[in-house]
Amino acid sequence: MTCDRDRPRVLVAIDTDEGITGWGECYNHGPDRALPPLLDYLFLQLEGEDPRRIERIVQKLLMQSRFPPGALGLAAISAIDHALWDISAKALGVPAYQLLGGTVRDRVRVYLGVYTAPDPKEVRDYCNQMNAQWGFTAFKMSPYRNDIHAEPWGKTLKATADWVEVLHALCPDYEFAYDAHAKLFEPWQAEQLGNALAPFNPMFYEEPMRPENFESWGALKSKLRVPLATGESLYSRFEFLRLLQAGGADIIQPDICVVGGLLEMRKIAALAEAFFVPVAPHNPMGPLATAVNLHFSAACPNFKILEYRLPHGAAYHSDGMQTDDQSAAYITDPYLPKDGHLELRPDRPGWGVEIDEDYLKTDRYVHWERKLPKRPDGSWSYT
Structure with a gap:
């Protein structure tokens, strides 16, 4: 660990x-x-x-x-x-x-999460920096601009619409997706929030509500004017089949570290292909998971875009050379973007990365627990 x-x-x-x-x-x-x-x-x-x-x-x-x-x-x-x-x-x-039938694309497009800059100008500056350094043209962020549990719902909708309008005016050359983090319990709120984003043509609107009721997802998608994405909380091809049969997603987001691995991921993607639904893998994990996702994405015909996290704890020069800081040190050579894509390594067997086993022998483990928000009445809210 x-x-x-x-x-x-x-x-x-x-x-x-x-x-x-x-x-x-x-x-x-x-x-x-x-x-x-x-x-x-x-x-x-x-x-x-x-x-x-x-x-x-x-x-x-x-x-x-x-x-x-x-x-x-x-x-x-x-x-x-x-x-x-x-x-x-x-x-x-x-x-x-190569064991998956070879590649159907020469490189894999990635998008980057932006979660800590509420001011549109800060977001613009960050996106410009990431574009200049790594070529990113696609980003994802939260649509919420206030405390959705403590303030009137109408104020939440207006704050989101006003913020996104300014953001898209400042960043016309970038694509944005919005992750609602399953925080909404009531489907009508999920519908209203998604349609508040619709005038700005987001890349997708991600998981606004809990995933368990597939029929509710089908009803939600039929009312939205934006691409609806979900799937990070689903476990197997059987759950994804139910979601697809209910017409509950325009884009599915299985996680290769959740569903049972690459074998199951391929089966899920094949099901989605039969429903004309693309796959945008959920990938919040480390650089090894990114390597596995890269190989899946390169060989998947209905792949759309891959979630990506720059390895933490390091800075890189614009020419791709690593500075003195260590980044994800248990992977000595993580896949790094070029022109907003990950390049394949045809001369490297397996996942194409090297594991530093000596580094793994050091005790650097940090336990993590989900931070649960509370509503004003003291009850727990979804996160």
Whole structure:
């Protein structure tokens, strides 16, 4: 276990008797400390298996559970799946995407989150800086400009519309998506907020309400004039199938560290393709998860755009050279954007990155817990 800024990272290494090590990453933004003992248990089912039989092994792990595994089980299986693909590709000396039928695109477009600059001019300056340094032309931020639980709803809508109007006037050359973080319980509020954004043609409107009721998502999408995106909180192709059958999304956002790994991610994408729905993977994790997502995205025909986080704790010169600070030091060579895209590494087997195992031996772990907001009456609100 390691950390990236204030977020925990649970990385998984699987060794083979041929001397090949595969690496994967769990989704672990709570409860992160529950994953290591679960991984120890799952390894008992792996020992002695041929790591190249990925489908067989994943089926075994799924069937060992009396009931379908949820968030923790699938997060652990995701990292195991990643490691198995890494091993299989390294055994052949090829990038992992070659095992997926090769690439359908030469590079993968990424977007960057902007969450701490409420003033439109600050956002403009930040976007201009990221564009000049890395070529980003797409960004995502929160649509909320006030406390949605303490202030009148009409004031929230007006504050959002006024802010976005100024922002888009200042930044006509950039695309913006808006992540509502499932904070809205009532669908009519999700509808009104999305349609307040509609005049500005956002790239997408992300997860305004809880994900469990697929029929409600279908009803919401039918009333919106913006592309509706969701899926980071869904676990398997069966849940995504229900969402798609309900007509509940214009864009789906499965997380390769949540759904059970690359194998399940491919099945989800194939289902979405049959519904003419693109995939924009949810990717708030570390640089290893980004590497796995890059290989998936490069080989996915209905891929749209990939969420990306610049590695924390370091600065880079505009020519891409790293400064003295260390960034995501457990990855010595993270994928970094060029012209708003991640470039493939055809000469590098597996995920194409190097893990610093000596760094992982140091104790830098930071436990993370979700901060729950309270409504004025003292009840918890969604976050």
